[in-house]
Ligand SMILES: [Fe+2]
């Protein structure tokens with residue numbers, strides 16, 4: 001199996017302001033200019049700040065790429081807005097669950113958003129859909145699951161309150177399935193890794209801001225840090241199905257050249 005490179009971009013929060021759009025554009029340019037381009041760019045939710053059609057229009061422009069891009073909604077998104085602007089589909093409020101094949105890798109996108117709520121939950125239909133996807137997916141081929149809300153606590157005073165509800169239900173469904181190489185999430189605005197159901201849980205940082213952990217100052221003194229450069233995750237699935245993740249900050253002012261060592 002040839003190497004597969006999955007770039008994960010998360011929590012762009014397009015809000016009609018210049019700042020977040022510029023940061024997302026910079027990240028997309030960075031990915032496009034890589035010597036080895038990603039096979040897919042996965043955007044794991046909170047694409048917009050408040051789900052407005054004009055914000056999706058902004059996202060549609062900024063996130064356009066020759067590289068295939070796939071999208072998941074977050075708690076700040078609107079399913080109809082996402083469907084019509086980014087997926088080219090008719091309006092509709094059903095969960096946006098999708099599979100994408102990337103070579104031998106199956107990317108399974110689960111919609112954990114709950115309209116009108118900050119916390120995440122998978123519907124009964126989504127669980128049923130996932131059961132069917134796993135039942136029909138090829139044996140011996142790698143699978144990555146992605147959803148906006150992390151299904152495990154991250155020691156984030158804000159996010160742990162609004163993480164995925166009933167994570168054990170998801171864990172029961174996937175534990176023991178050796179094809180699943182990782183679970184990918186966003187929402188936390190922090191590059192973080194832990195485990196879930198015996199698998200790596202890889203949380204992509206936000207391109208817009210960084211959210212402090214419990215070891216930092218108490219909210220609201222230190223909630224969002226807007227100073228750091230935008231960050232992304234690069235997941236490398238090697239020939240032997242070993243997964244390696246690099247978290248990368250993308251300088252806003254172009255590449256810094258370094259002398260060879
Ligand atoms: Fe977010």
Ligand SMILES: [Fe+2]
Pocket residue numbers: 045046074075076148186187188
């Ligand atoms: Fe979120």
